[in-house]
Amino acid sequence: MRHVNVGDIEVVSLLDGTEAYSAAAVYVDAGDALAQYADLLDTQGRVTLPFSSFLLRGDGLTVLVDTGNGPEAQGRLLDELRQAGTGVGDIDVVVFTHLHGDHTGWNIDRASGAAQFPNARYLVPRGDWDHYRAADPPSRSFTRDVAVLEGLGVLELIDDGHVISPSLATLLTPGHTPGHMTIVVSSGDSEALVLGDAFLTGLDVAEPDWVTTWDWSAPEVRRTRRLLLDRLEATDALIAASHLPAPGLGRFAVAGGRRVFQPLP
Ligand SMILES: [Zn+2]
Structure with a gap:
């Protein structure tokens, strides 16, 4: 867990x-x-992926970006939230960067079938909703964790440029999935980009043209990464990313002749 302030917005990483x-x-x-x-890589040629969610507090709201892998993966998100001083009932908004199962795992209380965050609206990127709902058959995680939000009356479909609060808005960054969103935090002179899976690991930070087996569209991934890198080079924006090294908060820099992610200490 790591706290950092972006203007008047507090950003907390949760693993x-x-x-x-x-x-x-x-x-x-x-x-x-x-x-x-x-x-x-590790000695067996493996790349390690943390599964991070981000809590955004400010503008009178508590916003959770993505809900992790969930209880089946022995996830710790709810404990992390508690340690951050936030109960499930304190979350006003859950917003998803995209609808892969490792970002929606804690949506639903398994015992009751109710929304895990009982006072929250769940903001779902429309492009992903349309895409994954049309899959035949839909994935297990979509059916269990996402489709049911509609019947629970907590689903709100969102588009590019959706304003969550005065300091928080969405930016459509397709490629990893069709409706993938970045959450832009702007407060005072400070900015942070919650990038979801636009950059997955240090490998595609160094090689933005590389695509992963989980990416939906190679051309769209490459186009989105180039646009994001241009934007990041023009600002000193903080980066929050789901799977970059913990705490998933940091900045891109050039070191040893290549682009690297430098996590906050
Ligand atoms: Zn992911």
Whole structure:
């Protein structure tokens, strides 16, 4: 857990869990080029992905961005929230960067079938809702954690440029999924971009043209990453990213001749 202030908005990173994946299986087209990034992999050639959510507090609201992998993965998100001084009833808004199952896992209380965050509106990117609802069959996580939000009366579909509060708005950043959103935090002269999975690991930070097995569209991923890098180079915006090294808060920099993610200490 790490707290940082962006103007008047408090950003808190919450770690639901961590898992390691074979880099060769995730970056199937990288081939021998992976060898030059051995420092980003473990001794078995795996890349480690934290599963981070972010709490945004300010403008009179408590906003949770993404809800992690969930109880089946022994996730710790609810404990992390408690340690941040926030109960499930304190969340006013849940907003999703996208609808993959590792971002929606704590949506629903498994025992009761009710919304895990009983006082929250759940803001769902329309592009992802349309895409994953049309899948035949829909994924298990979509059916269990997302589709049911409609019947519970807490679902709100959102588009590009949706204003959550005076300091918080969405930016459509498609590629990882069709409706993938970045949450833009702007307060005073400060800005943060909650990037979701636009950049997944240090490998695609260094090589923005590389795509992962989880990305929906290679051309859209590359276009979105270029637009985000241009924007980040023009500002000193803080980055919050779901799977970049914990606490998932930091900035891009150039070191050793390549772009790297530098986490906040
Ligand atoms: Zn993810």
